[in-house]
Amino acid sequence: MNENPPLKVTDLRKDFPGRKGIGTVHAVSQISFEVRPGEIVGFIGHNGAGKTTTIKCALGLLKPSGGRVSLWGLPPASAAARKRIGYVPENPDYERTFTPMEYMTMFASMRGLDGDEKDWTALLERVGLKGWERTAIRQFSKGMQQRMSLALALQSKPELLVMDEPTGGLDPVARKEFRDIILEENRRGAGIFLSSHILSEVETVCHRAVMLSRGMLIAQGSMDELLGSERTFRLTAENDSGDSVELEVPESALQAKIDKAREKGLKITRVEQKMKTLEEVYIAVSGGGKA
Amino acid sequence: MRTVFTFSLMTLRMLFRRRTLWGILLVILLGLGGIASVPTFDVSNQGRFILDFGLFGIEVGALLLALGLAASLYPRDRETKTIMPLLAVPLSRGQYLMGRFFGAALVQAAALLVSCLGLMLILLFNGLPIPGNLLPATLLILVEGWFLLSTVFFFSFFASPPLNWPLTTMLFIVSQMSVAEFIGLMPSSPGLMRTLRLLLPHADVFHIKDPIAHGFEIEPLYFVVAVFYGLCYSAFMLSLALAVFRGRDLK
Amino acid sequence: MRASLLFAAALLAISGCVEDYDVAEVAPGEHLDEEHHHEEGDYCEECHDDHDHDHAHADEEGVHHSGDATPSGHSHDAGVRNHGTQWFFNQPWAARFIWGKLARDGAMFLLLAGIIFFLSGRRRRR
Numbered sequence: 001m002n003e004n005p006p007l008k009v010t011d012l013r014k015d016f017p018g019r020k021g022i023g024t025v026h027a028v029s030q031i032s033f034e035v036r037p038g039e040i041v042g043f044i045g046h047n048g049a050g051k052t053t054t055i056k057c058a059l060g061l062l063k064p065s066g067g068r069v070s071l072w073g074l075p076p077a078s079a080a081a082r083k084r085i086g087y088v089p090e091n092p093d094y095e096r097t098f099t100p101m102e103y104m105t106m107f108a109s110m111r112g113l114d115g116d117e118k119d120w121t122a123l124l125e126r127v128g129l130k131g132w133e134r135t136a137i138r139q140f141s142k143g144m145q146q147r148m149s150l151a152l153a154l155q156s157k158p159e160l161l162v163m164d165e166p167t168g169g170l171d172p173v174a175r176k177e178f179r180d181i182i183l184e185e186n187r188r189g190a191g192i193f194l195s196s197h198i199l200s201e202v203e204t205v206c207h208r209a210v211m212l213s214r215g216m217l218i219a220q221g222s223m224d225e226l227l228g229s230e231r232t233f234r235l236t237a238e239n240d241s242g243d244s245v246e247l248e249v250p251e252s253a254l255q256a257k258i259d260k261a262r263e264k265g266l267k268i269t270r271v272e273q274k275m276k277t278l279e280e281v282y283i284a285v286s287g288g289g290k291a
Numbered sequence: 292m293r294t295v296f297t298f299s300l301m302t303l304r305m306l307f308r309r310r311t312l313w314g315i316l317l318v319i320l321l322g323l324g325g326i327a328s329v330p331t332f333d334v335s336n337q338g339r340f341i342l343d344f345g346l347f348g349i350e351v352g353a354l355l356l357a358l359g360l361a362a363s364l365y366p367r368d369r370e371t372k373t374i375m376p377l378l379a380v381p382l383s384r385g386q387y388l389m390g391r392f393f394g395a396a397l398v399q400a401a402a403l404l405v406s407c408l409g410l411m412l413i414l415l416f417n418g419l420p421i422p423g424n425l426l427p428a429t430l431l432i433l434v435e436g437w438f439l440l441s442t443v444f445f446f447s448f449f450a451s452p453p454l455n456w457p458l459t460t461m462l463f464i465v466s467q468m469s470v471a472e473f474i475g476l477m478p479s480s481p482g483l484m485r486t487l488r489l490l491l492p493h494a495d496v497f498h499i500k501d502p503i504a505h506g507f508e509i510e511p512l513y514f515v516v517a518v519f520y521g522l523c524y525s526a527f528m529l530s531l532a533l534a535v536f537r538g539r540d541l542k
Numbered sequence: 543m544r545a546s547l548l549f550a551a552a553l554l555a556i557s558g559c560v561e562d563y564d565v566a567e568v569a570p571g572e573h574l575d576e577e578h579h580h581e582e583g584d585y586c587e588e589c590h591d592d593h594d595h596d597h598a599h600a601d602e603e604g605v606h607h608s609g610d611a612t613p614s615g616h617s618h619d620a621g622v623r624n625h626g627t628q629w630f631f632n633q634p635w636a637a638r639f640i641w642g643k644l645a646r647d648g649a650m651f652l653l654l655a656g657i658i659f660f661l662s663g664r665r666r667r668r
Contacts, residue, residue, distance in 0.1 A: 016542075059379045061541040079383060087379040093371045097308040109297040110381040149376060156380075385663075496634045496644060509635050516641045516648075517634070523648035523655070530655035534662035 004073035006084075006160040006191045007035040007058055013066035014053050027053045030067070031217040033210045035160065035193045040186050042202035043195040044282060045212035051195040052090055054212070055164050058193075059087060071160070083111070086153030090164040090195075092145050096138035100124055100148050103137075104155060111156050120155070127151045128177055143170050150181065160191045167198060179205055199278040203227075209278065213286035227276050236270035237261045248274060295389045298382060302364075302394025311359045312398060319352035319406045327413040338419040339504040345410040346428055346500035349403060353436030354463050356402055360395045361443040362455040365536075374541065384536050392444060392529060396437050403433050422506070427514050428499050434521035435497035439463060441528035448535040466494035492524050 014028040028050040035041045045051050056062040058069050060077035071081035094103060104120035107113075124133050127147040137145065146166060153161060161182070167175040175198075182192055182205055196202050202209055203223065210220040219226060231251045235258065238244045245266075249257045258268055306312055326344045368374040378387060407429040411421050442462055446455045465473060465488075473488040474481050496517045502509055634640060 056541065061375065061378060063538075063540060077383065082380050082383075085380060087376065089372065089375045089379070091372065092376060093373050094376070095305055095373055097305065102304075106297055106301050107381055110294045112293065152376060153380075162379075385659075493634070498633065499635050501633065502635055510638075513635050513641065516644050520644045520648040523651040526655040527651040527658075530658040530662075534658050537662045 004070075005034045005036050006072060007162075007193055008070045008073075009033050009054065009058065009067070010069075011067035012054065012057060012064055012069060014050075014057055014062060015065045026215055028057070028212075028215045031210075031212065031215075032067075033217065033220055035191050037159075037191055038186070038189055039207045040182065040192040040194060040205055042206035042209040043193060043212070044197060044199055044202055044209055044278070046197065046286070048214075049212040050215040051212060052164055053215075055162060055193075055195060059085075059162065083156070084159045086156060086158035086161045088146070088149045088153045088161070088163040088166045090168065091142075092149040094137050094145060094148065097136060099134045099136055100129060100151070101133040103148070103152060107152055107155060113156055115155075120151075123151050123154060124148075127154075127181065128174070143174055146170065147174075150178065154181075154185065157188070158190060160193065161185060163192065163194045165196055166194070167196065167201065175201065199282060203278040211282055211285060219281070219285045223278075226278065226281050232274045232276060234270070234272050234274045235261070235268065237266040238269050239266055244269065294382065294386050295393065298377075298386060298390025299393035299397065302391050303397050306360055306395060306398045312356075312402065315352070315355050315359045316402050316405060318355065319348065319402070320409050322348045322352070323406065323409050323413060327417065337417060338414070341410070341413060341417065341419065342422065342425075342504040343500055345413065346432065346503065349406045349410065349429060350432050350435065350498075350500075352406055353399065353403060353432050354439055354460065356399045357395075357436055357439035357443050358456055358459055360398055361391070361440055362447055362452040362459075364391055364395065365444070365447045366452055369541065378541065385533055388444065388529065388533050388536060392440065395440055399436050399440060400433055403429055403436060422503050424499065424503050424509060427509075428503050431497045431499060431514065431517055431521070434518050434525075435494060438492060438521050438525045438528065441525040441532065445528050445532035445535065448532055448539060462491065463494070466492045469495075496520055 010032050012028055012031050013026070016025045016027055017023075018025050031050075031054065033041075043051050043054070053062065057064050058071070058076055060075070060082075069076050071078075071085065074081040076082075101117060101120060101124075104124070105117070108115055108120070121133055124130065127150045129144065129147050129151065132140070132144065137148070140148070146169070150166065153163075163182075167178050170178065179201065182194065186192055192206075194202065194206065206223065208220065208222050209226055211218050211226075233249050233251060233254050235247045235249050235254070236244055237247070247257060254271075258271075261268060323345055326348060327341055365374075368377075374387070378384065382390070407426065411425065414421050439459060439462075443455060443459050446458050450458060468488070470485060470488050474484045477484050499509055501507075634644070
């Protein structure tokens with residue numbers, strides 16, 4: 001394990017006061033994982049699983065009740081760490097009287113970045129906001145605000161991109177554009193920490209995934225580890241009276257099952273590979289995944 | 292420093308685009324106009340009356356500006372979550388607070404300067420002389436305004452705007468009271484009240500409308516001491532505000 | 543908890559150092575007796591008010607002027623501190639002796655601000 005990975009979470013715990021101040025809500029309990037340089041890690045869980053809470057602890061917006069979070073070995077609120085990350089919040093909101101170009105210019109100044117309006121125009125065009133640079137944000141849709149937050153996150157060419165449900169509410173075309181940008185940034189060398197409950201997206205883009213349910217870590221690993229490296233097949237067999245039976249069989253047992261079916265006088269009508277999805281894995285591991 | 296400066300300009304731009312500032316400025320100018328139109332019995336009294344009540348009006352304007360500009364800044368940022376992208380990356384909490392404070396303070400200064408110019412115009416219109424100490428008196432009111440602004444920020448980190456308004460106004464009123472008057476609010480506990488009053492600011496330090504209205508000269512050294520006192524107390528309130536803010540979770 | 547105790551201690555320290563600014567209570571005797579002074583040649587409305595105006599003004603503010611023996615009471619010199627004008631002169635601008643205390647307390651608040659800033663930053667970073 002890398003000693004100072006871009007993001008390291010160790011035994012993180014976050015509690016909140018219960019309703020009307022009675023009791024305690026354990027939003028996140030004893031979770032540990034890390035994001036290594038240059039990898040894309042998916043952070044998945046049902047609504048209320050603790051994803052946003054974990055991300056906010058990682059960015060210093062929430063103070064952990066226990067455990068530790070570090071960015072390159074530094075505390076989350078440290079200036080040195082914050083300079084190296086880009087953040088795309090869930091449901092972003094911005095001052096409505098401002099324009100994207102004003103935000104880009106001010107953020108660049110606050111971050112001490114070189115660059116001029118031409119650079120920011122190109123970046124806004126890259127995220128799909130060409131022609132909207134000087135339009136007040138009050139006229140933007142939710143999707144357009146999300147594009148703007150992506151542009152602000154990418155402005156400093158961050159080493160780690162933290163994205164909290166960046167494509168929630170976007171149309172399929174916009175989601176693909178976001179995915180393409182994520183992959184481009186990863187090719188540039190950035191690590192990506194992507195929280196989402198669109199599991200098909202995580203499956204397509206991520207190298208590894210961390211699964212949360214009810215504030216607890218239930219599984220983590222590479223896509224191969226989570227989906228299983230051994231393939232599964234669906235075997236359909238028919239008897240003489242036309243009744244059919246379907247079986248799911250791992251690859252290692254496939255031939256033995258076919259032989260046994262034939263011994264019993266069954267006719268093999270179909271053998272097809274069954275693709276296991278991350279969604280199936282999550283539901284199986286989380287036991288339904290209810291908050 | 293550049294980060295704070297840039298964020299202050301962002302705050303200044305934002306406040307100028309909101310209607311709150313223009314509403315309060317209109318109220319101040321209308322109030323000053325109203326003072327000038329009150330009939331008096333004697334020309335030599337009118338100047339004193341306009342100066343006395345005009346400066347009082349500007350002082351109340353400073354309170355209104357502090358509340359109107361700052362009471363909802365942080366609560367609104369938190370409710371709309373516009374604070375998240377700011378604090379996650381480019382700004383620390385201290386930079387956020389100082390940027391917001393300096394932006395609002397600049398707007399308050401501009402508004403009070405306009406009010407002072409308005410008062411000068413009213414005096415000229417009535418054929419009355421403009422005292423040499425009028426601008427320094429406005430400067431002292433501005434320092435008091437900055438103290439009130441820092442107090443509003445302090446309350447805004449744990450009180451909603453509807454609670455912030457009465458809390459700050461109460462502090463404004465209490466800080467005008469003498470020790471004896473304050474003790475008189477709860478005569479059964481004079482020791483406690485005396486200690487409390489000593490902790491609260493002495494806003495009479497900022498009041499020189501009486502000598503100005505009556506034509507008294509004030510030593511320049513007094514202005515230096517009063518401004519220093521006001522700025523130090525404001526720094527103290529801001530440090531308290533930051534201590535509270537740093538302990539807050541941003542859910 | 544520790545920070546709260548430190549803060550409470552700081553507040554108690556302030557109350558020990560910050561002196562009462564109620565000029566009427568803390569003014570030395572010579573301040574309470576002093577007459578109104580101003581530079582020669584400076585215009586002062588108080589000294590130049592005419593007699594009739596003074597009486598009208600006195601009715602408003604309880605100021606009396608010397609040399610006017612009226613059936614209703616006594617009078618004092620114009621622009622002079624007396625039982626009627628003490629509200630005017632018991633203000634910080636007229637009480638030079640508290641200016642040093644103001645400056646000292648300002649410095650103390652500044653120091654406290656630095657301490658609170660430092661302590662709250664350490665608490666957050668831990």
